[in-house]
Amino acid sequence: MVSLRCKMMVHQELEKLNITNAIVDLGLVEIPEDLSLEIREELKINLLKSGLELLDDKKSILTEKIKNVVTEMIHHYNELPKENFSDHISEKLGYDYTYLANTFSEVKGITLQQFIIINKIEKIKELLLYNELNLTEISYKLNYSSVAHLSNQFKKVTGFSPSYYKQLNQKRLDNLEDL
Known part of the structure; x- marks a missing residue:
């Protein structure tokens, strides 16, 4: 249940920022287009408020x-x-x-x-x-x-x-x- 709720929260945050075509899977989100630094930072802050973390380094x-x-x-x-x-x-x-x-x-x-x-x-x-x-x-x-x-x-x-x-x-x- 937790992962489904997290998945829904991620979808909601993406929609708020008008990010479309994102693929949300267990623990990962693939966004086909490049995000501006402002949108990336806003997404990061909004996810943190929901207890989720945006990982953007490859390691x-x-x-x-x-x-x-x-x-x-x-x-x-x-x-x-x-x-x-x-x-x-x-x-x-x-x-x-x-x-x-x-x-x-x-x-x-x-x-x-x-x-x-x-x-x-x-x-x-x-x-x-x-x-x-x-x-x-x-x-x-x-x-x-x-x-x-x-x-x-x-x-x-x-x-x-x-x-x-x-x-x-x-x-x-x-x-x-x-x-």
Whole structure:
């Protein structure tokens, strides 16, 4: 719902400035014509008021594309690609992985690998909450080499083992039901 609302807000801002033929997609807007500095600045200010940011340098735009590919890959595929993440991202964006990883690190201040791990851990949390898959199934689904590898990475990022995290959330849910 959030992305649809953001998309509508972007369309409204573009219409206010009489910008036509723009293509609005997840996190990106392609405007076929060049904008004057005044219109670009006005668009930037209006988007900021709505909590959105206008990225106009190539590295920031590429970084957003990388984030979108990683998010799509981890959170929206039923099953992760069997190829390496680096190969998948590189193929999807048409750039050498080293260039993508260096650009991402420069712009975001963390490595692309760290960003992928953080997203995988968020997906694990989500799957643990749904309680539909066990750790072995989650490990397989997210291309971990073993349950131990998944558990070690999860603990390193969250400070909890997956099973303890699951218990904490179950207690929280039980407490909510008691209200």
